[in-house]
Amino acid sequence: MMEILREIGMIARCLDSISNIEFKDFQLSKGQYLYLVRICENPGIIQEKVAEMIKVDRTTAARAIQKLEMQELIEKRNDVENRKIKKLFPTEKGKVIFIFLKREEEHSEKVALNGFSQEEKEVLLNLLSKMRKNVEIDWGLVKKGHNRQY
Structure with a gap:
């Protein structure tokens, strides 16, 4: 049996562990940075779409998004046409952290693909x-x- 999924899992856990340690100064842990990145990349996205992109259930996404909102990294705004729909936007504070997160992502990708x-x-x-x-x-x-x- 080839152990492809094990290798992918080890890579993912290594990178996730590094990120959780490096992003601790921003009070971002347990993958919260993933949500902030997706919201910064897609301003105005709705919570359900973020959950789908990250491949988590709605409850998990709701908790992470609520924490980001409490940290004032993102904000929810009512949709202009349908006030029941809440759209997610990064705050200025969130945008500043996003710049660091993207640099880290680019560095990790460069390291992972070294020699390719x-x-x-x-x-x-x-x-x-x-x-x-x-x-x-x-x-x-x-x-x-x-x-x-x-």
Whole structure:
């Protein structure tokens, strides 16, 4: 058996651990930085879309977003046409932290891809994207209460 998922998991846990330590000064932990980055990249996004992008349930996203709001890194604004819809925007404080987060992301990617040719990077991205799409099918089914067939 190839251990591809184990390798991917180890990479993800290493990077997540580094981020949680490095972002402690910003009081960002347990992946909260992911939410801030997605909101900064997509100002006006709604909470459900953020949850979908990060692949977490709505409750988890709601807690993380609430913490970011309490830290004044993001703010919720009513939609102009439908006041029930709350759109998420970074605050000036959040935008400043986002600049640091993007630098860290670029550095981590550079380190992770050290020694890879441009062609290898493109192949890797395509393969990982294909793998993600395969897994998203099961993720969607399980989130709806279905069991996978082993």
